[in-house]
Amino acid sequence: MPLLSGQTLLNQYHVEEFVTSTPLGEMYRATDIRSEKSFALTLLPKTIYEDTEALKDLEAQASRLRGITHPNLIPYLGLYKTSTLAFLLEEWIDGPSLYDVVLIKTSLSINEALTYAKAICNALEALHKNNVLHLNLSPGLIRINKSGEIFLGGVGAARRINSTPRKMSKYPQLYAAPEQFTEQPLTTAADIYALAVILYQLVTTAWINGANAPAAKDLIRKAHLEVNPPAPVSLNPEIPDHFSRMILWALRKKSEDRFKTTTELLSSLALAAKIPLDTIPRRITREPFDQTQGGSAPLTSNILGAWKFLPPPKVSSVAQDLPPLQDRLAALDSSRPKKKKSRIGFVPVFIFILITGFISLFWFVRPEIAQQQIEATSTITFTPFAANYTQVPTLTPRPKPTDVHGGRIAFICTRGDYDQICMINRDGTGLVQLTDMEANNYYPIFTRDGEGLMFASNRNGTFDLYLLSFGEKALFQITQNVGNVVSPDYSPDGRQIIFANRVGDNNPTAIWVVNADGLNPHLVYTGTGDIVAVAWSPNGEKIAYAMSVGVPQEYEIFTMDVNGKNHIRLTQKLKGIGGSIDWSPDGTHLLIFAGPFADKDIFRLDAKTGEYAQITKGGNNASAAYSPDGKYIVFNTLRNDNQADLYIMRLDGTNQVQLTNNPEPDWGAQWTK
Numbered sequence: 001m002p003l004l005s006g007q008t009l010l011n012q013y014h015v016e017e018f019v020t021s022t023p024l025g026e027m028y029r030a031t032d033i034r035s036e037k038s039f040a041l042t043l044l045p046k047t048i049y050e051d052t053e054a055l056k057d058l059e060a061q062a063s064r065l066r067g068i069t070h071p072n073l074i075p076y077l078g079l080y081k082t083s084t085l086a087f088l089l090e091e092w093i094d095g096p097s098l099y100d101v102v103l104i105k106t107s108l109s110i111n112e113a114l115t116y117a118k119a120i121c122n123a124l125e126a127l128h129k130n131n132v133l134h135l136n137l138s139p140g141l142i143r144i145n146k147s148g149e150i151f152l153g154g155v156g157a158a159r160r161i162n163s164t165p166r167k168m169s170k171y172p173q174l175y176a177a178p179e180q181f182t183e184q185p186l187t188t189a190a191d192i193y194a195l196a197v198i199l200y201q202l203v204t205t206a207w208i209n210g211a212n213a214p215a216a217k218d219l220i221r222k223a224h225l226e227v228n229p230p231a232p233v234s235l236n237p238e239i240p241d242h243f244s245r246m247i248l249w250a251l252r253k254k255s256e257d258r259f260k261t262t263t264e265l266l267s268s269l270a271l272a273a274k275i276p277l278d279t280i281p282r283r284i285t286r287e288p289f290d291q292t293q294g295g296s297a298p299l300t301s302n303i304l305g306a307w308k309f310l311p312p313p314k315v316s317s318v319a320q321d322l323p324p325l326q327d328r329l330a331a332l333d334s335s336r337p338k339k340k341k342s343r344i345g346f347v348p349v350f351i352f353i354l355i356t357g358f359i360s361l362f363w364f365v366r367p368e369i370a371q372q373q374i375e376a377t378s379t380i381t382f383t384p385f386a387a388n389y390t391q392v393p394t395l396t397p398r399p400k401p402t403d404v405h406g407g408r409i410a411f412i413c414t415r416g417d418y419d420q421i422c423m424i425n426r427d428g429t430g431l432v433q434l435t436d437m438e439a440n441n442y443y444p445i446f447t448r449d450g451e452g453l454m455f456a457s458n459r460n461g462t463f464d465l466y467l468l469s470f471g472e473k474a475l476f477q478i479t480q481n482v483g484n485v486v487s488p489d490y491s492p493d494g495r496q497i498i499f500a501n502r503v504g505d506n507n508p509t510a511i512w513v514v515n516a517d518g519l520n521p522h523l524v525y526t527g528t529g530d531i532v533a534v535a536w537s538p539n540g541e542k543i544a545y546a547m548s549v550g551v552p553q554e555y556e557i558f559t560m561d562v563n564g565k566n567h568i569r570l571t572q573k574l575k576g577i578g579g580s581i582d583w584s585p586d587g588t589h590l591l592i593f594a595g596p597f598a599d600k601d602i603f604r605l606d607a608k609t610g611e612y613a614q615i616t617k618g619g620n621n622a623s624a625a626y627s628p629d630g631k632y633i634v635f636n637t638l639r640n641d642n643q644a645d646l647y648i649m650r651l652d653g654t655n656q657v658q659l660t661n662n663p664e665p666d667w668g669a670q671w672t673k
Contacts, residue, residue: 004028004043009082013041013089020099020140021171024157027140029092035517038092038310039077040153045171049086055079058088058157061132065155066520067563069493070126071282072119074143074153077520088156089520094310095146096303098139098198104299107236108202110243110273111280112297116142116202117269118280119150120195121262128188128262132158135186137194138175139201144300146309148284161187174213178224178253189255192265196250199269204235208251225253242272409634410434410444410453411646411669413662421455422666426627426634426648428659434468443487446672448494454478456486456499465499465514478518484509487533490516492540498524500531500545511545511564525564532579536562537607538587544607546579546592555579557592557605570610574603580668582625583607591624591633602635602653615653623668634659636667 004015005028013030020027022042030041048054058079065076077089098116101108108116120142127134134154141154162185173180175197177190200208207213209223210230229251233244246268252258259265270277284297284304413422413433420435421444435441439459446453452469459466463485465478479485483503490497495516501523502509509530514521525531529548532555536543543562546555555578557571570590571577577594584590590605602615602624615624619639626633634648640658644665649656660666 023136042088044086072123076155093143098142121266123152189258414665580623585630593622634669
């Protein structure tokens with residue numbers, strides 16, 4: 001009987017309903033009471049939870065498995081424990097499972113079976129390429145969403161290739177390979193066998209004994225180890241004989257006698273069915289494979305058509321309330337202090353004529369970068385966020401960059417006693433202050449689709465990450481009491497956030513990762529000194545970071561793999577390096593700043609060799625960031641009476657154009673990616 005329905009675990013996950021039993025344990029659908037998102041929660045059996053070594057094994061693999069992504073894999077979120085139980089958590093795919101298809105007791109057409117085979121083979125291949133095996137395949141762990149996309153779950157219990165079998169759970173091992181019942185090292189052949197059992201069941205409606213699956217463990221074990229399955233074609237004459245033979249080949253008792261890879265299995269099945277591999281759909285569809293073969297997935301399509309999908313989660317804002325504020329569409333000079341009126345004399349008039357002439361000359365010869373207009377972003381209207389908020393900013397239209405160099409730039413704007421977040425069009429128009437509260441707000445970074453802006457704020461005490469969603473007109477708190485969070489950056493796919501985090505007063509600031517929705521914050525790497533800036537490479541393979549090496553306010557630049565390994569120090573000769581980094585869009589270079597105190601310059605650093613080129617010369621420049629196309633750079637400088645303003649320049653340092661001009665500092669800019 002389901003044990004958890006109605007309970008709330010870890011004061012966060014409310015268990016809504018029992019879903020199914022899987023080889024891993026009982027699966028439930030749970031709701032995160034903070035975000036109202038649904039998740040799949042799998043309760044580990046007591047035999048696993050009370051086995052210290054088994055739990056250590058699951059914990060040791062968790063970080064690696066969380067990093068494996070593929071369109072046909074359900075993202076794994078981690079292992080969680082209470083005082084009395086342990087569970088695996090992964091994203092919820094709303095829709096039926098393949099178990100619901102099996103329950104119909106109607107054999108699938110070859111075309112429909114191949115659609116599942118293709119998706120599952122692709123998912124398994126992604127695991128195998130990362131040197132891990134699934135080992136727990138079952139129809140209940142294969143889910144189909146409303147769009148017909150097929151996903152494989154249960155990644156949390158995956159094991160390394162050539163590992164020995166883990167203890168069997170209390171649930172019948174209907175899809176386990178023969179070697180999982182013995183002490184043989186496990187290979188990719190184990191997953192291929194399990195998939196073949198599923199395919200056997202899909203095209204015949206029978207288990208590999210040719211009838212209903214037995215409940216007794218000893219009969220299941222004997223069937224896997226000793227009994228040869230009847231040929232699928234003997235149970236379903238519509239199956240091509242050669243297709244039937246390919247399934248039996250994948251079900252051979254000895255692992256070395258089976259197919260070696262999922263690609264080999266899938267190709268053999270498609271060839272046996274005389275269906276070109278590239279015509280097999282990637283998802284369930286009513287459309288035929290091609291004009292000659294025909295065929296669709298009617299059985300699953302009918303199930304999807306009758307399925308009662310969950311309503312979308314309610315959009316919730318951060319807990320505090322925001323009183324209505326006046327919309328503030330600021331002109332470029334709107335936030336400057338008004339000067340006192342004075343009598344006009346000859347000297348002011350003369351100066352006015354000179355300035356007017358200079359401005360006229362400036363507009364005639366203004367560089368190309370200042371001439372381009374961003375039509376779609378010039379009418380942005382916003383309500384700034386105060387300390388208490390519910391009403392959210394409005395904008396007309398949705399702010400999306402239309403310029404090839406990026407339409408908008410977010411930056412830190414010091415206003416009064418606090419640092420706020422501002423945004424401006426890249427041509428200098430449409431300046432708007434987004435936050436307005438008695439708190440400091442730092443490190444703005446756009447979401448990958450440009451539909452939101454993330455930043456760090458200490459409005460609730462410690463620094464946490466907040467997301468301003470333009471489309472949903474809401475502000476969301478992403479992290480909560482994980483330490484003091486700074487310098488966030490999104491992964492290229494937008495699903496994770498890397499950031500620097502200081503936990504406690506006596507620990508160095510380290511590198512952490514959290515899911516984009518705020519779930520599963522965890523440590524990735526603790527360095528020898530404070531890490532003040534992190535950035536994810538465009539290809540998703542590297543993390544660049546700036547770390548203190550002993551000299552106050554000076555740092556060195558390193559890169560590492562996303563799993564926290566393979567650290568390379570790039571900077572060797574530069575002195576006085578500051579704490580900001582930004583990847584070039586092609587991932588070949590990093591922007592940094594370095595030099596003597598009060599005389600910093602912008603440098604371009606080769607991400608592989610560490611070779612560098614100086615871009616600016618003089619002006620005390622810092623915090624540079626690339627435009628989306630990599631042709632321009634935004635940075636802040638103190639060249640004007642020690643007043644921090646934003647400038648834009650070309651990649652080689654030419655055509656430097658002033659972007660902001662405010663008596664208070666503007667700095668830490670980031671361009672729309």
